[in-house]
Amino acid sequence: MQVMEPVQMALPVTLPDDETFASYFGGENSLEVSHLKSAFDSLATTFQYTYLCGLGDSGKSHLLYATCIHAQERGLSTMLLSMREVIDFGPMVLDGLDALDVLCIDDVHLVAGNDAWEKALFNFFNRFNEPGKCLVVTADLLPDMLNISLPDLESRLKWGTTFQIRSMSDDDKAEALVKRANMRGLELSDECARFLLTRLSRDMRALLDVLDKLDHASMAAQRKLTIPFIKSTLQL
Incomplete structure (x- = not known):
């Protein structure tokens, strides 16, 4: 099999370049982060599959x-596939992706209920299931709650380790904003973070x-970030 060079994420949206395990709001020592990082340690001899769900x-x-x-960072070829962005292109999107070392599938x-996609994903699971491969998928619910029509695909989705992740509270979001700002060398007070949450969308991506x-x-x-400066900049 031809070895592919590491590739850029396949998401058509712009994501911050500081979305790392270190900046994850649950912390680097959370069970889900510890599991995902440790999966790479045994990747050479096993197939690693993780299912993440949450609303x-x-x-x-x-x-x-x-x-x-x-x-x-480990020199592995990888791609992030957003189902929300590619589903209308059809299952041929998966062609050739089994040559990757690591594939992440969002949503x-x-x-x-999409027969073509369900069959294609089931076949992809079977092709990708070999030592040296890592597959991580996300969904809003557990596999048996997704109304998957193909029983074999539902079974495959249950293969690996599953984590149910709680949604972020406003306190979590404020803390995450302060932490992300600090990682950029930017000082954002708790007061300013909470001001943003009260005046803007609470969607974390938008924040x-x-x-x-x-x-x-x-x-x-x-200028430092103060509430008057934030109001002026954002025209609030």
Whole structure:
């Protein structure tokens, strides 16, 4: 089999380059992060498969991105496949991906009831199931709650280690914003973080986009992040 060079994520959206295990809101020592990192230690001799499920802002996509970064740091070929973005292109999207070392699939629940995709994913599982391969998928619910039509695919989705991840509370989001800002060398007070949560969308991805905008504005103006500065920058 031809060895592929590490590839860039296949998500068409812009993700922060600091979405690593270290910046995960659950912490580097959380069970899910510890498991994903340790999976690489035995990858040479076993097939590693992990199923992550949770609703809303649970950080599932963050964990997939962090897994891909971790794989690239080890020189492994990797890709993150967002079902939300590729499902309309059809199952041929999976062609050739079994040559990768690590594949992360986001929002696999979206294939439920789609016969072509269900069969294609089942066949992909069978091809990818060999030592040296790592597969991580996310969904909003446990496999037996997804209304998968193909029993064999539902069985495959139950193969590996499963983690149910709780959604982030407002306290979690505020803490995550402060932590992410600190990792960028940006000082964001708890008061400012909570102000953002009360005045803007609570969607974590949207909040991180706002933090990126504030970071650039703060650098350009040589100003610290204060509530008046945030109001002015975001025209609140």
